[in-house]
Every structure is written in C-alpha cells, then in structure tokens.
Amino acid sequence: MTTKYGSFPGARPRRLRTTPAMRRxxxxxxxxxxxxxxxAFVREGVGEPVPVGSMPGVVQHTLDSLxxxxxxxxxxxxxxxxxxxxxxxSKKDALGTAGTDPDGILQVALRQVRAEVxxxxxxxxxxxxxxxxxxxxCGVLDDRGRVDNDATLERYAEMAQVQADAGxxxxxxxxxxxxxxxVVRDALDQTDHEDVAILAYTVKYSSAFYGPFREAxxxxxxxxxxxxxxxxxxSREALRELALDLxxxxxxxxxxxxxxxxxxxxxxxxxxxxxLAAYQISGEYAMIEAAxxxxxxxxxxxILETLTGIKRAGANLILTYWATEVARGL
Numbered sequence: 001m002t003t004k005y006g007s008f009p010g011a012r013p014r015r016l017r018t019t020p021a022m023r024r025x026x027x028x029x030x031x032x033x034x035x036x037x038x039x040a041f042v043r044e045g046v047g048e049p050v051p052v053g054s055m056p057g058v059v060q061h062t063l064d065s066l067x068x069x070x071x072x073x074x075x076x077x078x079x080x081x082x083x084x085x086x087x088x089x090s091k092k093d094a095l096g097t098a099g100t101d102p103d104g105i106l107q108v109a110l111r112q113v114r115a116e117v118x119x120x121x122x123x124x125x126x127x128x129x130x131x132x133x134x135x136x137x138c139g140v141l142d143d144r145g146r147v148d149n150d151a152t153l154e155r156y157a158e159m160a161q162v163q164a165d166a167g168x169x170x171x172x173x174x175x176x177x178x179x180x181x182x183v184v185r186d187a188l189d190q191t192d193h194e195d196v197a198i199l200a201y202t203v204k205y206s207s208a209f210y211g212p213f214r215e216a217x218x219x220x221x222x223x224x225x226x227x228x229x230x231x232x233x234x235s236r237e238a239l240r241e242l243a244l245d246l247x248x249x250x251x252x253x254x255x256x257x258x259x260x261x262x263x264x265x266x267x268x269x270x271x272x273x274x275x276l277a278a279y280q281i282s283g284e285y286a287m288i289e290a291a292x293x294x295x296x297x298x299x300x301x302x303i304l305e306t307l308t309g310i311k312r313a314g315a316n317l318i319l320t321y322w323a324t325e326v327a328r329g330l
Contacts, residue, residue: 031326038320259284
C-alpha cells in the first residue's frame, strides 16, 4: 500500500517522537549528575569570592566559599570537583614553587575540601605550573626561553607528591609535557600513593577558547603554548598521545576543549578501555552565557544540548562550570 507518507510496511520514526515521555523513553544518550565534574578556582588572599568577569556566575573562591561549593556539588550528585589554585602575584616565580609548597593555596584547598567531603566526592587537582610561574608557561624555561621538558617533569613529580599528600583522589597533569604521565605515576608509587589516580590531559589543543580561564587563574602568560599543546588541524597526533599516556599508566584520559573537538572525542572513545573525560572549557561557557544574556539563545536548553552532544560523542565524564546547576535539574 502506498500513501502520501511512502510505502508500507515500515516503521515511521516520528512515532517515537510524539510526546516528551516517548522521547525520554527512547533516548539513546542520558546525562547523569555523576557524569559531571565541577572545575573550581580558589584564590589566595581574598576575603570574599571574586567574580570572573568573562565567566558570569563563576568566581575565584575563598577557602570558605570553596568548601561550600564542594558540599553543594556533593549534595547535587556531581561526580567530582577539579581544583585550580590562584596564588598571590608576589608568590609567583620562574619555577612555580608555590605549586609545590605544602602550604601553597592549592594544597591548603585540597586539605580543606577533603576534610569537608571526605571520600564522598572525588577531589581532583590540576597538576601544572602555569598558575604559579611568573612567565605563565606550564613548565620550567631554559636559557633561551623555551619550555624545558625534562626539568619540568622533575617539578611535576614533586607536585604530584604534595597534591597527593594534601588529599587529592586524582591528579590531572595538564602541561602536555612528553612523558608526564609516567613520571607522575612513578612519583606517586614511590611515596605510597598507589591509590591516587591519574587523569591525563591526553589531547589538549592550543585553542582560542582559553581566554576566560586565563582571567580566572590570573595567568601571567606572555606569548602562547603552541610548541607543547596540540595543533588544531591534527587528529592522528591525538591517537599517538593517547597510546603513550595509556602505556605510561593513565587511569583516565581527557580531550580538551570539548565542543570544537567532538570528532576527536569520538575517535579517542573508539580506542580506549579507560574512562574518557572531555572539558567544556571557559570559552565555550562564556559564549553560551553571553548569547543567552542577549536573548539570542535559550540558556538552559543550550547548556543541556551541548552537554548531551559531548556525551553522545563518547565522553564518559564532562568537566563543566555548570556541573552543579545541571546536576540539580537532572
């Protein structure tokens, strides 16, 4: 039989789109609060949270407000929190020593958040020097101003140990140094931190979307990081980075940014048998907030659509500044 709709027999896909309940029933991709990780900034020497101008709704926390934010994330069912330290400007130096000071802002924050939430919320720490160096790069510079890979790895090993001592469940080496995962794993194992996991920033592209983040961490960067972060036109390179990180002992891997690189998320997802995270970064956040503020898009729907797209591409976990808000609504 033929009708204006085509030939029978045959299913009509629209039957499964008729009502919200039907669409919910047959949804292939589902977000869950435990899929979400909240990135959070804690700033030294401030008496109240400081708004990040380019990221409406995001602040540089005090230690008190950070503990509160961690509890709120836990109560909303969020899976984890990723901490970034913002030291006083006077404490930055060429080696980023505030990043390995047991009494540095990030380590103090880790201890306090761990004391507040214990093992109920996974506490992650950014393992990188860029927040703590006076030049803003992710590593130690040589006498020609280039990042010295091996000298940087020595600093990462020390950072891993102090962050684990301070209570991190997971450390996230994000500097894109060659060999960083293996060095961090050895450093943790040698100091009785075998249970601390590594979230490898496996595929971290040199991106135009990091600007608001640099405001959030009060970055001192001059120039760019193109010599060590991945180049946007390349995808096969991502799989080389993935193979190396897995060989070195990564427990979880990540693609950053998320939205502009969903093809990379999908390619990595097809290759891995460990959890895959994707970071919906500051520029992605800022664009949606700015467009919504102008009435150009529907904010909540756009947030959920982008997160669903990241999950559909293959990410198991998503770092997003909307983590607590979204988790409450799921």
